[in-house]
Amino acid sequence: MSREELVAMTRNLIEHGAADTMEYADEVVRVPASSYTDPDLYEQERRNIFRRLPLMVAPSCELPEPGDYKAMDICGIPLLLTRQRDGSVAAFLNMCSHRGNPVASGSGNASRFTCGYHGWTFKNDGALLGVASAKDFGTVDKAALCLKRFPSYESAGLIWATLDLESKLPIADYLSGYDALLSAFGFEGWTLFSQRTIPGPNWKTAYDGYLDFYHLPVLHKDTFGADFYNRANYFFWGPHQRLSAPSKMATRVGSDIEEDLSLLSDDEIPNDALLSGVWTIFPHVSIASFYGGGQRGAMISQLFPGETVDESFTTQFYVMENQPETDEQVKSAHEQFDFLEVVVRDEDYSTGKRQHQALQSGMLKEVLFGKNERGGQVFHQWVDKLTHASDTELLDIFTPEQREAAE
Numbered sequence: 001m002s003r004e005e006l007v008a009m010t011r012n013l014i015e016h017g018a019a020d021t022m023e024y025a026d027e028v029v030r031v032p033a034s035s036y037t038d039p040d041l042y043e044q045e046r047r048n049i050f051r052r053l054p055l056m057v058a059p060s061c062e063l064p065e066p067g068d069y070k071a072m073d074i075c076g077i078p079l080l081l082t083r084q085r086d087g088s089v090a091a092f093l094n095m096c097s098h099r100g101n102p103v104a105s106g107s108g109n110a111s112r113f114t115c116g117y118h119g120w121t122f123k124n125d126g127a128l129l130g131v132a133s134a135k136d137f138g139t140v141d142k143a144a145l146c147l148k149r150f151p152s153y154e155s156a157g158l159i160w161a162t163l164d165l166e167s168k169l170p171i172a173d174y175l176s177g178y179d180a181l182l183s184a185f186g187f188e189g190w191t192l193f194s195q196r197t198i199p200g201p202n203w204k205t206a207y208d209g210y211l212d213f214y215h216l217p218v219l220h221k222d223t224f225g226a227d228f229y230n231r232a233n234y235f236f237w238g239p240h241q242r243l244s245a246p247s248k249m250a251t252r253v254g255s256d257i258e259e260d261l262s263l264l265s266d267d268e269i270p271n272d273a274l275l276s277g278v279w280t281i282f283p284h285v286s287i288a289s290f291y292g293g294g295q296r297g298a299m300i301s302q303l304f305p306g307e308t309v310d311e312s313f314t315t316q317f318y319v320m321e322n323q324p325e326t327d328e329q330v331k332s333a334h335e336q337f338d339f340l341e342v343v344v345r346d347e348d349y350s351t352g353k354r355q356h357q358a359l360q361s362g363m364l365k366e367v368l369f370g371k372n373e374r375g376g377q378v379f380h381q382w383v384d385k386l387t388h389a390s391d392t393e394l395l396d397i398f399t400p401e402q403r404e405a406a407e
Contacts, residue, residue, distance in 0.1 A: 006274040016246030022231040025374040030366040042309040054160045054171040067109040091152035091161035097145040155179040157187025176238030201352035203305040203312040210286040211375035239382040244277025292336025293324035
């Protein structure tokens with residue numbers, strides 16, 4: 001079914017490319033400039049979106065082996081991810097049940113975690129293994145003092161967690177079937193080549209750029225080129241979306257030769273064409289395919305808001321279908337990844353920081369999203385809707401029945 005849906009989207013892009021058209025939104029939309037700069041709204045977003053909705057916390061290839069772990073902080077919540085002996089992934093509150101000190105930092109491989117404050121020890125599965133000086137401490141129910149566990153979910157080679165211990169929102173429902181399409185990338189068998197974290201502007205300012213091809217030939221004229229496409233058609237699954245350029249022509253990965261997709265049967269359309277464009281996972285991830293080191297690669301950008309309204313942080317994961325083997329392949333992969341850093345850091349985020357600083361002057365009351373910027377329109381509608389939804393309303397929004405009715 002996922003390939004059939006991918007082919008249908010590709011046929012849509014082929015038809016619009018042949019006709020030199022694109023799909024437009026109904027109207028130009030105005031968004032209050034204060035939605036980017038209001039610190040109170042920003043805290044609401046951190047609380048009601050990033051601390052309440054499922055987040056893509058890691059590609060599966062970051063934790064490939066049993067015992068692998070990663071500790072991270074998201075909007076003030078300490079998170080510990082661990083790969084279990086049975087191959088599943090667990091997400092824990094990274095706080096010792098004794099006094100709350102984090103039990104792990106950084107990443108690595110471990111079968112147990114010992115708190116550096118008093119020496120309480122926990123198994124990789126969160127169970128409390130030992131209380132230091134137990135005879136002196138007193139009798140406790142160790143089964144009741146395990147690491148607290150967050151809801152988590154692994155699918156399509158990606159790992160999600162919800163940073164709400166009481167969340168009743170099924171992560172699969174939230175994804176709205178989107179992960180079935182993402183599985184076409186085959187990330188389950190890929191390898192993590194490199195990663196880095198770069199600072200950025202307000203999280204919505206930063207994320208707007210991932211939903212916008214309109215700026216590509218202007219802002220990126222010196223990197224991608226002034227002749228780069230600036231149109232996109234958008235496809236939606238709940239709040240998640242894909243944008244891709246309308247075109248009947250495609251270049252196979254590893255080749256400089258373009259081919260006319262309209263001449264191919266459904267079975268002949270290459271996977272590269274089916275997965276073209278940018279795939280975004282609300283509220284903070286974008287996935288785009290690239291080619292470096294002699295094989296398929298993708299940059300998975302994971303965006304989180306910072307401590308203040310004017311900052312964010314993005315971790316860029318460069319994942320590859322196969323680990324580069326030769327010096328030339330490694331060099332080529334690094335060059336591709338370094339190029340993408342320049343594009344995002346020095347062009348997208350540098351511009352976003354200047355834009356946000358100007359908006360903080362309060363002199364502009366609204367910003368505009370044109371009929372050709374449908375992705376940004378829909379993104380801001382979902383941000384507003386989910387920021388202000390109650391917990392009960394949140395469950396209703398993502399029930400399969402409600403989702404199907406909305407679509």
